[in-house]
Structures are given as C-alpha cells and as structure tokens.
Amino acid sequence: MYVAEALGLSKPAAEKLKEKNVLKEAFIKHPFFPDVIDAVRFDKRFAGLEEGTVVAKTIHGVEVVHGFPKIRRALTLYPTIKLHFKGEIVFEEKMNGYNVRIVMFGKNLYALTRRGFICPYTTEKARELINESFFKDYPNLMLCCEAVGRYSPYVPKDVYGVDFDFYVFDVREKRSGKPLPVKEKEKICEEYGLNLAPILAQCKAEEGHVVGRRVVEELEGSGREGVVIKDVNMVVEPIKYTTSETNCNDLSYAFRYFNEYGKDFMFSRIVREGFQSFEFDDEEKFRERCFRLGKAILESLVKSIKDVSEGRRVVERVELIFSSFETFELFTEHLKRSGVNFEVVELKKRGGKVHAVIDRVMKSTTDKIKSHLGGALW
C-alpha cells in the first residue's frame, strides 16, 4: 500500500496501522481535485505522526502532509510562560477561524482541514486567494493558516471585516511539520503578499506574564480570540492562551448544541475561567465574569429550548459563497460524507456566484429538548 511505503513503515508497523483503523478517506474523487488519485488522513496519532496527517497518491507521486500539532494551553500566564520559554518570544494573535494547511499537489492548490479532509470550499478559496508562486519556489513547504470570515463553513465570524480570507500563522515543512522561525515566516509572507496573523508583542520570556497580561486585556471584548505564544526561533513548542470572551463564546456555542457537544469541552473552558479569574480579577471583575459565564451558558440553553418549544429545530446556520455550482455540490457531498446532518435552506445565483444558506441540524439536542418538553424524565 502506498501509505506504508511513503512513510517508510516496517511491515509490522504497516499492519498495526491497518489493524488500529487509523486511516480514513480524506477526499472525494472529482475533477475539481485533478491531481489526486487517492488520499487518506490519520484519524488519530500514529507512530509520531499527528492526527490529521494526510498521505495523497497524486498523478505526480505520493505526497505526505504532516498533521498540524496540538498546541497546549497555559492556564496561568505566570509562571507558565517564564518556565516554558527561554529568550525572545512573540505574542501572535490566535485568530478565530479554522486551521487549514495549504499545499500544492502537482499544479493545483489544496486546502486541508485540521483533521485532514481536503475541503472543497476551502480549496476553492485557496486557489482564488493564495499566491501560487510561493509553492513553486518552495515545493517542500506548506502554509498553515487560519481561515476566517463571515462566509465560513465551520467558524463563521464577523470579527475581521472579511467575507473569507486566510491568515498565515506558520510556514512549515510539508512532510515533517517542522516550522520556520518567526522572522523567516514574516519575510516569506511579505515577499508573496500573504496575510499574516498579527504579531501583537515581542519580549523576553521572563517578562512574558506582564506583556501577555496587557495583550490579553487589550484583546478582551473585541471578539478576538487570544494569543499563541511563540519562541522566535520556533524551537520550543508554542502555547496558547485565550480571552474570557472566547472561553465564554465557546461555552455559549457548546451549550447551544449541548447534546452534540462533549462534556470535556465545556468543563475545560469553565476551568480556564477559574484560573484566569484567580490571576486577573479584582472584586468587580470577578462579578462581571460570573455574570458573563452564567449568561454564556444559560442564554444558549434557553435559546435552544425556546427554538424547540416553538416547533423549530436547533440548527447552526452558515452562509457560503461558492464560485461555481460544482464546488457547492462537491461541498455538500463532503458534508454528507463527514456525517453532518444538514439542509440547504437557500440557494441562489448572484453575479456569477452561488450563494447558499445551509443549516446544520443538531438532531441530538433537538430530540433531547423535545423529549423533556414533552414530559420525559431525566
């Protein structure tokens, strides 16, 4: 099998890979993906390869795209930053979108989601927005980007004033996942006219908790998510830290769809708020945080209960703009194969584009609420 060969796996390792059912389909065979014959993604970590790693058999040969590593989180700025890093660090904005790796296979760009799906919508946008010449000059590198905007299929946000765009936060070796130093990334992005995730501050690791506090407090309330703290040389692994607003937005989202969401997701965000409150709050800020936290949770719960009580289903609505009907069809097929329960509620052509409104139906939450509103006991 081409995967084991491409990764240089021993026979027993190759068998284990199969046995553990690590590999899943990563794409839909379609002329929109003309270079790819077959592609699989790693559904979990395996033998040092991150979840989301993709191995693609293309008409030009086999490609390995390393998964984007999980970035661990600081619960306190002090002493975490100071202990974790040495020397110069930067606070880069953690933008609020979804993680995409953009690569070139043969003559075309491909956009891979965090989990390793080749997403038709994101790929279409990458081909329209990203300067290809970067990949011709650096065939072994990939762009790790945040895909943000109001017309996002996964994380629609109106924070950045864009319909849809990519912001590069890392340039990495495609095969190994090894990142370039911050300065080199900046230089490359400038050279090829690529958007950069903003760097908000730079300082010595020892002052990180002071500078970090200021940066996070400035982001607070603006809808922006938080920071990724990076060693300028990218030798030490980055860590992340988010605003209270983001923690609360996550909770708001999770409790809106409370029966589709993992309890671990909710729990971890609540505990984060506890640590941040301990580190940041005076009495007044504490009271504000209590209300913000409670409201994030309750408002969402009540909204979903109201929706169902009034005969509606609990849905997450996204609005997307496709450049062709073909990508629209391909994207809905992609959603189907990803196991998403959705409904296209609006579809129209406007100025050569295809505008679609798609509701992701949260069946489990809807059914749970319906049953309790109908008198079912817990």
Added chain:
Amino acid sequence: MYVAEALGLSKPAAEKLKEKNVLKEAFIKHPFFPDVIDAVRFDKRFAGLEEGTVVAKTIHGVEVVHGFPKIRRALTLYPTIKLHFKGEIVFEEKMNGYNVRIVMFGKNLYALTRRGFICPYTTEKARELINESFFKDYPNLMLCCEAVGRYSPYVPKDVYGVDFDFYVFDVREKRSGKPLPVKEKEKICEEYGLNLAPILAQCKAEEGHVVGRRVVEELEGSGREGVVIKDVNMVVEPIKYTTSETNCNDLSYAFRYFNEYGKDFMFSRIVREGFQSFEFDDEEKFRERCFRLGKAILESLVKSIKDVSEGRRVVERVELIFSSFETFELFTEHLKRSGVNFEVVELKKRGGKVHAVIDRVMKSTTDKIKSHLGGALW
C-alpha cells in the same frame, strides 16, 4: 452462599452475580454491630434488585433490605407532572441530607446508606433518636429517612436548625422495597413520634404544574432543596424537582472539588437550570440566574485555586459528635474502607461526647491545581 439462597436465585443467576462482581462488603465486623455475622451490598442493579440492596447474615437469620430506588427528575413542571400522574398528588419537601434506610436486625437498629454501607455514625444516631417500638410492631418494614443537620458526615447543612436528625419520607417493605401510601406513612410516623419530611401541598395532578411552581418558588432562597412529587397511593413512582439554589449549590460543591467530581454531575445540573429558566424566568430573573449560576461555579473554582496557591490542600471539612470513642474509631475505619482520603484535625471529649473535626482531602483537585499553578500546560 447465603445471598443466593436468601434471594432464591437460580444456579446460573448466582454464578452471574459472582462473575459480575456485584457484591461488596457492607459493614465492619465489630461488637457495635452485635447481630450481624456478615453483610454484603449490591454495588450495581442486579436482577431487579436496586443498587444498595443489602443482604445480611445475622444471628437471627438472613435479612434482605431492598435498595432505595432512584427517583427520576422532571426538567419541566408542565407537562411532566400532568402526564406522569393521575389523581391526587403531594409535594413533599426533598430535604437536603443523605438517604438512610433504618432497619432492625435482631435487637438493634442499623442505618444503611444509599449505597448499602452500614454506617457506624448514622447507626449510633438511629439508635439514639428512633423509637424502636415501630420495628417491633412492624418487623417487615423499614424507615426511609433523610439524615440532616450540621454534624453530618456526608452532607453537613445548617438549614434545619438541628445538630443531626432523621426525617422519614417513606415507609417501605424491607424486603421488596414496596412503599406504603402517603396517609399510612403519616399515621405511622405520628403514632411512633417520628419526624416526617414536610408535605408542602396536595392537589390534583392536572394542577400540579401551577401548585408546584408556587411551592418551588417559596422554597427558593431558603436553603431547602426542592420537592418529591408523589402519587398519594404510591402506585406511580415519585419524581423530583429542585430549586435553582440547590442546582447552584450542587455546582458550587462540584467545582470546589472539580477534579474529584464527574462531568456528568456538573453538566446535568447546568442543563436543569436551562429548563427552569425557560419555564420560570422573566428578563430580570434570567439575569439574576445568570449571575447565580456563574458565581456558583467560579467562586468555588477560585476558592480552591486560592487554597492551593496559599499552600493549603483542598479539603471538605465535617464536624461530628460521637457518643463514644468506639463509634468514632469505627467510623474512621469505615471511611478508610470506603476509600476516603481523610485526616482527623481535631478530637476532644466534651460532656461525655467525642467531638471530631475531619478533613476529607481532595487530592486529585489539589494536585491538578498545584501542577497548573506551577506552570504545567493543559
């Protein structure tokens, strides 16, 4: 084995019981329990027998004490009450303590916790506070009580103005668990001078949501827990409903000891608040509830983080008053065998009684906080 025999289990059933590891030790052999030779408790449901069912080999024969059944919960008063019940119902106060079954084995009273442990402390109190003649007249019945008070080993609360007392909420057949109708229970308790869990209202099932709403709103803010709604004939199974204060107190408790507690526990209480808010709240009450919920969670988290940051461990402190040193020793042995990590921080004799202050040490929460305060990543 006496258990299989007492329950009339077939040979395959008896083997399954063993294989599934359902039975656990229910008591400590000791002269304080003079009637009991051996006793086991059901650690999970088995063949129609509730978790907490106890089979005891006593010097007078084998006794079977049925486990107290799980009472399911309404998430909305309407239409749940109306659909669940027919005819007359009562709203009985759900007191805030722990569930105890009091039985007589031979010549002595024994108090069994919900899970089926014969608790030395609770047994001592039962022998002092409960009128034995009930059991002489009704050897086949048991008293199902809430054990409440400030000197409670499991749920210390100062709500009822008592040091420690029992309030009967059900009288049931010991062996089958079958409950007496509400009126008969009341008559018996009056006859034998037993405290009753207060009945707060009675009405027809169809009006239950209106009456229930009033009762719950009256309890709100008083520290009292909620209601158990019962068919007066006890033919339909009871259901429970709690105040927002109780949901928040539970959350407060769970987040104080957040790493020892199950995420399901937290999640279910948050969702309850959502349904109650939907059914009860106007805009102002909603805002109050947001703050109450957020504060319940955050205050506890921050308190525990502060404790650890100042070098203390996260503990739950209880104060107990034993009538003899023997029961104190037996109780601490009982805690040990239950796997509780505790420390006796004070012990003194006062007026013939033994006063003890015991800290239950929450090691997992303490360690987790310590590690993050020390800079560990999540």
